Amino acid sequence: MTDIVSFGETMLRLSPPRGERLERTRELDVQAGGAESNVAVAAARLGANSVWLSKLPESPLGRRLVSELRSHGVRTGIAWDDADETRLGTYYLEHGGRPRGTNVIYDRADAAITTATPEELPKAAVRDAEVFYTSGITPALSETLAETTATLLQTARENGTTTAFDLNYRSKLWTPEEAKAGYEALFPHIDVLVAAERDAATCLGRTGDPETVARGLADDFDFETVVVTRSERGSLAVSDGQVYEQGVYAADTYDAIGTGDAFVGGFLAKRVDGGNVPESLAYGAATASLKRTIDGDLAVVTPEEVASVVGDDAGGISR
Numbered sequence: 001m002t003d004i005v006s007f008g009e010t011m012l013r014l015s016p017p018r019g020e021r022l023e024r025t026r027e028l029d030v031q032a033g034g035a036e037s038n039v040a041v042a043a044a045r046l047g048a049n050s051v052w053l054s055k056l057p058e059s060p061l062g063r064r065l066v067s068e069l070r071s072h073g074v075r076t077g078i079a080w081d082d083a084d085e086t087r088l089g090t091y092y093l094e095h096g097g098r099p100r101g102t103n104v105i106y107d108r109a110d111a112a113i114t115t116a117t118p119e120e121l122p123k124a125a126v127r128d129a130e131v132f133y134t135s136g137i138t139p140a141l142s143e144t145l146a147e148t149t150a151t152l153l154q155t156a157r158e159n160g161t162t163t164a165f166d167l168n169y170r171s172k173l174w175t176p177e178e179a180k181a182g183y184e185a186l187f188p189h190i191d192v193l194v195a196a197e198r199d200a201a202t203c204l205g206r207t208g209d210p211e212t213v214a215r216g217l218a219d220d221f222d223f224e225t226v227v228v229t230r231s232e233r234g235s236l237a238v239s240d241g242q243v244y245e246q247g248v249y250a251a252d253t254y255d256a257i258g259t260g261d262a263f264v265g266g267f268l269a270k271r272v273d274g275g276n277v278p279e280s281l282a283y284g285a286a287t288a289s290l291k292r293t294i295d296g297d298l299a300v301v302t303p304e305e306v307a308s309v310v311g312d313d314a315g316g317i318s319r
């Protein structure tokens with residue numbers, strides 16, 4: 001049985017050397033980056049049997065992404081698109097530093113994945129998985145993908161696969177009102193919701209202390225578990241009515257992109273390994289803190305490193 005199947009877009013992440021501006025750089029570092037594959041990689045590196053589903057151009061660019069993800073132990077289920085003009089999404093990442101923020105420029109319109117239908121994807125993988133994971137980025141990419149996402153979540157649910165979803169609001173893809181409608185169409189199919197405190201406020205109008213936000217969402221949409229992530233203030237989960245809090249583990253931030261995905265990957269990997277909710281929150285937090293120290297989207301970590309952060313009481317506030 002597969003532990004975790006994720007579905008979503010992965011792009012080529014192109015970034016100039018630190019300190020260089022996009023408008024004058026002569027060099028771009030090339031890596032794979034996409035929320036759902038980031039989760040699959042983090043989980044795979046922590047020992048979970050992970051599969052990433054997507055649609056990619058049948059081209060050297062599509063093959064490059066697949067080989068990079070496979071190198072971390074992720075298996076892939078790809079609908080290959082051999083049309084002449086098919087595209088792979090890219091994103092440009094210009095690293096910032098105070099007072100200049102990090103800037104992301106997407107070039108992802110009409111990427112191959114925007115036409116992905118459930119029939120093209122290996123639905124058996126979703127049916128056989130313990131957890132199916134996707135995020136709010138996927139339904140934001142096209143009408144077709146919104147429908148495909150709903151069908152895959154439904155397929156998972158009907159076959160006893162736990163479904164997990166991160167709001168992952170991206171203001172460059174849709175408005176808060178569009179996101180709210182998109183999320184609420186999917187909520188009936190979701191067991192585990194991960195919501196950044198800021199996304200819950202911006203898109204769902206849920207404000208107040210994190211326990212109120214998590215309980216409100218769990219009660220209103222009948223989620224089994226809601227995890228509210230709060231950046232440097234840690235995270236809080238409400239699961240089957242119980243509340244659990246987790247602090248952050250201290251980290252030097254080299255590259256913050258993918259930190260939230262590392263948290264989810266660590267959390268899910270521990271859950272499928274039999275961990276309870278507080279243990280899984282601790283693994284998520286530790287994986288996220290390690291990710292901060294690593295260049296790129298991917299949490300290139302080992303189980304031993306994560307266990308050592310979790311075990312190191314001096315490193316964080318674990319409650």
Ligand SMILES: O=C(O)C(=O)C[C@H](O)[C@H](O)CO
Nearest residue numbers: 033034035137257258261297
């Ligand atoms: O923003 C997106 O759509 C991406 O998937 C790019 C990054 O990989 C992602 O934001 C990291 O969470």
